[in-house]
Amino acid sequence: MSAIKTVEIEANGKYNRQKNQFHTPFGEGLNELPVAPGKYRILWSAVCPWAHRLIIVRKLLGLEYVISVGEADPLRPPLDHIDWAFTLDENHLDPLLGIQYISEAYLKADPHYKGRPTVPAVVDMETGKVVNNDYHELTYQLETAWSKFHKKNAPNLFPxxxxxxxxxxxxxxxxxxxxxxxxxxxxxxxxxxxxxxxxxxxxxxxxxxxxxxxxxxxxxxxxxxxxxxxxxxxxxxxxxxxxxxxxxxxxxxxxxxxxxxxxxxxxxxxxxxxxxxxxxxxxxxxxxxxxxxxxxxxxxxxxxxxxxxxxxxxxxxxxxxx
Missing domain, CATH: 1.20.1050.10 (Glutathione S-transferase Yfyf (Class Pi); Chain A, domain 2)
Structure with missing residues (x-):
């Protein structure tokens, strides 16, 4: 069984969800992630609502051929830490990134990462590192920064x-x-x-x-x-x-x-x-x-x-x- 980390439970019994660590936005600025087809892969699991909404927006806007997707098993792997595993794929490895667990992409980005490895996670295909896991902002960014790759007659989800x-x-x-x-x-x-x-x-x-x-x-x-x-x-x-x-x-x-x-x-x-x-x-x-x-x-x-x-x-x- 996987577990929500007890550090996310406050003394009064309230659940306080961990913050997202990787926030660099997509765009054309100096400190932004370049918008380029084929450069990124979204790691998700069909169970997660935060990840699901990114997948819905990706499809509504016609970005399926611009940003690839890797899907993790809905069941957590039997490990001593919380993780997501690619056991739905052949050899239990993501076919493009070659990783077994999503935590590997987080640790490539930050060897000292201590949080739960969450989905969605956007990974740079060249480095294998998580570059953005901010589900609060990611759909907005697909709707705006990625607009030049939207399909014809795509809905304007963020007018x-x-x-x-x-x-x-x-x-x-x-x-x-x-x-x-x-x-x-x-x-x-x-x-x-x-x-x-x-x-x-x-x-x-x-x-x-x-x-x-x-x-x-x-x-x-x-x-x-x-x-x-x-x-x-x-x-x-x-x-x-x-x-x-x-x-x-x-x-x-x-x-x-x-x-x-x-x-x-x-x-x-x-x-x-x-x-x-x-x-x-x-x-x-x-x-x-x-x-x-x-x-x-x-x-x-x-x-x-x-x-x-x-x-x-x-x-x-x-x-x-x-």
Whole structure:
């Protein structure tokens, strides 16, 4: 079983996620990472919401042939430290980087790296070093710095006139929902759990109301905010509701959020990058809070996933706004 490091648990029982270490942005400036096709590889696992949103944006923008991807196993390797392994690949090695564990790319970048090796991690193909693991900013950078490589008619996920509003909403979504479910699931006190739990459902309630009259979070336009909310909605009923004890309501119990989630799932780039089986394997067989924590090594059979392809009717809201 892998474990969340106890240094990320505060004295009051709150879960405080570690900070990202590699922040150098992409761009054309002196101290920026040069934007060049074939130079970088994104290391990810289908279970991780932070990594999943980068993969969704990469596909929506048509960057699949510009930035390659290496996928780690949803199950953590049986090591004495937290890591991700390339056991899905032949010989258990990433076929382009030749590494067995993601930590190898982190240690190439910093031999003294002590944090958890996280995904997504953008690796320079020439050096094999992690150059950026800042999931807070990476999708914004694909949407802006990499714009000259976007496919024709790619959606504008981060329009200039909405950038401030998108960042503000994304901050709320991250704190209360994306990371909120983890703060509930990894809490080590009743008070910390209750605070996170209440925040999750208060924010979901507000978004349910927001989506009553608009197809996407910012109306007719699909944006970065929709990507960030989707990755948690997709994992909620199948994993978080049970594994993280955020069990006041399922997403299926919210009419607008559930239809919205299905709308996105049925959009190319979302559902075709969503691996529910991998998600279940990770959260029920591989995730614990610390070395002493245990979870039953039983993989749930449900919930049924067929409903994700049901008609959502959200297109009517687009016509209503026009």
């Amino acid at each position: 200039v006139e909405l950038q401030e509003q998108i960042r503000q909403l994304n901050e709320r979504i991250f704190h209360d929902i994306n990371n909120g479910v983890y703060r509930a699931g990894f809490a080590r006190s009743q008070e910390a759990y209750a605070e996170a739990y209440d925040g999750v459902f208060q924010c979901l309630d507000e978004l349910e109301e927001r989506l009553a009259t608009r197809r996407y979070l910012f109306g007719n336009q699909l944006t970065d905010s929709d990507v960030r909310l989707y990755v948690t909605l997709a994992r909620f009923d199948v994993a978080y509701y049970t594994a993280f004890r955020v069990n006041q309501k399922r997403i299926k119990d919210y009419p607008n959020l559930w239809a919205y989630a299905r709308d996105l799932y049925q959009t190319p780039g979302f559902g075709d990058t969503t691996n529910f089986e991998a998600i279940k394997k990770h959260y029920f067989l591989s995730t614990t809070i610390d070395a002493e924590s245990t979870v039953s090594k039983i993989l749930p059979k449900g919930p049924s996933l067929e409903d994700w392809n049901m008609a959502h009717g959200r297109e009517k809201l687009t016509r209503k706004e026009e």
